[in-house]
Amino acid sequence: MTEALTRVEATPPTPxxxxxxxxxxxxxxxxxxxxxxxxxxxxxxxxxxxxxxRAFGDDAAIVGGPALLDGHPVMVIGHQKGTxxxxxxxxxxxxxxxxxxxxxxxxxxxxxxxxxxxxxFLDTAGAFPGPAAEERGQAEAIAASIKLMTGLxxxxxxxxxxxxxxxxxxxxxxxxxxxxxxxxVYSVISPEGCASILWRxxxxxxxxxxxxxxxAPEQVELGVVDAVIAEPDEGAHTDHAATARTVKxxxxxxxxxxxxxxxxxxxxxxxxxxxxxxxFLDTGAGATHPAETPSLRRRIGRILHLPGVxxxxxxxxxxxxxxxxxxxxxxx
Amino acid sequence: xxxxxxxxxxxxxxxxxxxxxxxxxxxxNRQLERSLRVCPSCGHHFRMSIGERLDLLLxxxxxxxxxxxxxxxDRLGFHDxxxxxxxxxxxxxxxxxxxxxxxxxxxxxxxxxxxxxxDFRFMGGSMGSVVGEKLARCFETALADRIPAVxxxxxxxxxxxxxxxxxxxxAKTTAPLVRLDQAGIPFIAVLTDPTTGGVLASFASLGDxxxxxxxxxxxxxxxRVASDTVGEELPTGFQTAExxxxxxxxxxxxxxxxxxxxxxxxxxxxxxxxxDDGEPPISGERPWGPLGALSGFAERLGGAVSETIGIExxxxxxxxxxxxxxxxxxxxxGVDAGTDEEARQ
Numbered sequence: 001m002t003e004a005l006t007r008v009e010a011t012p013p014t015p016x017x018x019x020x021x022x023x024x025x026x027x028x029x030x031x032x033x034x035x036x037x038x039x040x041x042x043x044x045x046x047x048x049x050x051x052x053x054r055a056f057g058d059d060a061a062i063v064g065g066p067a068l069l070d071g072h073p074v075m076v077i078g079h080q081k082g083t084x085x086x087x088x089x090x091x092x093x094x095x096x097x098x099x100x101x102x103x104x105x106x107x108x109x110x111x112x113x114x115x116x117x118x119x120x121f122l123d124t125a126g127a128f129p130g131p132a133a134e135e136r137g138q139a140e141a142i143a144a145s146i147k148l149m150t151g152l153x154x155x156x157x158x159x160x161x162x163x164x165x166x167x168x169x170x171x172x173x174x175x176x177x178x179x180x181x182x183x184x185v186y187s188v189i190s191p192e193g194c195a196s197i198l199w200r201x202x203x204x205x206x207x208x209x210x211x212x213x214x215x216a217p218e219q220v221e222l223g224v225v226d227a228v229i230a231e232p233d234e235g236a237h238t239d240h241a242a243t244a245r246t247v248k249x250x251x252x253x254x255x256x257x258x259x260x261x262x263x264x265x266x267x268x269x270x271x272x273x274x275x276x277x278x279x280f281l282d283t284g285a286g287a288t289h290p291a292e293t294p295s296l297r298r299r300i301g302r303i304l305h306l307p308g309v310x311x312x313x314x315x316x317x318x319x320x321x322x323x324x325x326x327x328x329x330x331x332x
Numbered sequence: 333x334x335x336x337x338x339x340x341x342x343x344x345x346x347x348x349x350x351x352x353x354x355x356x357x358x359x360x361n362r363q364l365e366r367s368l369r370v371c372p373s374c375g376h377h378f379r380m381s382i383g384e385r386l387d388l389l390l391x392x393x394x395x396x397x398x399x400x401x402x403x404x405x406d407r408l409g410f411h412d413x414x415x416x417x418x419x420x421x422x423x424x425x426x427x428x429x430x431x432x433x434x435x436x437x438x439x440x441x442x443x444x445x446x447x448x449x450x451d452f453r454f455m456g457g458s459m460g461s462v463v464g465e466k467l468a469r470c471f472e473t474a475l476a477d478r479i480p481a482v483x484x485x486x487x488x489x490x491x492x493x494x495x496x497x498x499x500x501x502x503a504k505t506t507a508p509l510v511r512l513d514q515a516g517i518p519f520i521a522v523l524t525d526p527t528t529g530g531v532l533a534s535f536a537s538l539g540d541x542x543x544x545x546x547x548x549x550x551x552x553x554x555x556r557v558a559s560d561t562v563g564e565e566l567p568t569g570f571q572t573a574e575x576x577x578x579x580x581x582x583x584x585x586x587x588x589x590x591x592x593x594x595x596x597x598x599x600x601x602x603x604x605x606x607x608d609d610g611e612p613p614i615s616g617e618r619p620w621g622p623l624g625a626l627s628g629f630a631e632r633l634g635g636a637v638s639e640t641i642g643i644e645x646x647x648x649x650x651x652x653x654x655x656x657x658x659x660x661x662x663x664x665x666g667v668d669a670g671t672d673e674e675a676r677q
Binding site (some may be wrong): 010121131170186213283287322 | 369398417468482551580
């Protein structure tokens, strides 16, 4: 299970590692893999889908609404991919527009108001990157969702079902317990996107998938995911009902733990969890100070207030601009 | 070759001229520096280093850098055409920075602020664990000291070389903003060219006021990705500061020459909310309304009455009237220490 992160020195991924990672990506994207709406009827009863963001429209790439979990009301929200061409067009291949995230926000606020625990299912390649999404504030919609979830006063359980793709996944993926199905993946950018930026070729997607360490077990080692949920032998796509049973058991056990916390504990634990994510070193190096009076001309100039001589040392002397606007490097 | 005088020891770019990418004009470097790196002929805003930003925005001599020693580590063992460590080292040499962000405490026109500034030249200003940690500490210090937070962004987004740890920085930098809201502390986001991806999809879109520099590229996905995805022509001026202003996602587009003045004005107009320390608010003079003096009198009278008849006007009730309570405590130091320890392994 712990196949990763034992190696620390950076080397290009081995062919075996690439094969292993890509297998997982393919399973996560398997056309028969259970989607949110495939699992919901097995886990919950009386799920009632609610529609619309009350501002622009309804986004079928995100579904959500109240349901009963063993008789207790909860709020369910998830990405929804299609199963064939027609439904995938309807669902926009599970890539939400801003109104999808705003619908999720509306449901999260309702859960907060009524004290319903929230269960979310992540399964998206990423938020939709088209011009319409940009016009309606894709970035703002994601940011606002993340912010809302970090301060929500009810327990949140997040299940990574298939693909956990970038900000579009995290927008409904901030939680107190983050659990991932064995063959799910979670990444900062799709392997294709990463490959086209860093390897300058989409054909290197397999290599990028291995380099990003996006499989569920690797994510547990990074601390991004808390635990892996085992899948049926051949993968979740072979038995939806069995998958749903283990997912339900995992949700119940997480909720039992979380509902025992009071609101203040819940929020401080969630904050601490997020705050602890990341890896860095504190070298303890002292603050930088602008260089003092580097030349006689400066020193005299400062005393005499000569034009062109700044009276105090300037920050641009230690952190100058090199005059180039570098376009080579990019992030996600 | 630029002519070098033996007595001139100016540090800085060795090439005397820079070509403006917008109007093709050749601009003398020293002139560009004096005009705040704005093209004198067309107004194109060149990118700025962190040092130039500090000189532009902060009162001279007021900036104290914080957490200068934080350094990235390669948790994933990431290797594309070269190891992550080599990329970091190249950027460090190029910029003289440890990572893509510097933060500290300074003053803008006398207003004390917690300010963080990105440098795009350090791996595209990308946000990894160090940038996220510094931003979180910047916001937490703003909370503890009750001073406004200002972030000047210039970033391609999350740093791919740190995988999902970078993605998690979106949540890590956003979580403290909820506490700033509760404590009544303003946060001003300044978006400069370019601000895209995960940085825009987190704190940068969540400023109480969002200010952008003219023509700055601001968007969620790269324009190329967007046009590839939909296979159609993009609208003109797509993903510029002006586009976002028109669509309601930016408050102000401010030329660089007015940026400092604008921030100073915003800080004046949007002060940190007064702290309620349990004392009932002092009914000072009320500048508005003809009944101002009268209502002030009534309040004083009411206070006296409640005192005599022993009604408890306790702190809870006063707080319920819209005044924020004391700020939540910043997280225990143990959380950070744990992270550091983990990082060293």
